[in-house]
Amino acid sequence: VIASGGAGxxxxxxxxxxxxxxxxxxxxxxxxxxxxxxxxxKTYLSQQGIPMRLTW
Known part of the structure; x- marks a missing residue:
C-alpha cells in the first residue's frame, strides 16, 4: 500500500x-x-525505528 496525500x-x-x-x-x-x-x-524516520536505506 502506498499512502498519498495529507503528509505535511x-x-x-x-x-x-x-x-x-x-x-x-x-x-x-x-x-x-x-x-x-x-x-x-529519512533521518527522522530512521530515528523513529522505521527501517530504510539512508545512503545511496
Whole structure:
C-alpha cells in the first residue's frame, strides 16, 4: 500500500508507515516547497525505528 496525500510533516509519515501500515508514502509537496529535505526526512524516520536505506 502506498499512502498519498495529507503528509505535511515527518511525524505524519511516521504515523502512516507505522499505525497505517503503509509500505510507502508520497512526499512530493514536502520536498517541492523546500520545507524538508529527503535526507532530513529519512533521518527522522530512521530515528523513529522505521527501517530504510539512508545512503545511496
Amino acid at each position: 510533516r515527518p511525524e505524519h509519515l511516521a504515523e502512516v508507515l507505522t499505525r497505517g501500515k503503509a509500505d510507502a508514502a508520497l512526499i512530493a509537496s514536502m520536498i517541492h516547497y523546500g520545507t524538508y529535505t529527503i535526507s532530513g526526512i
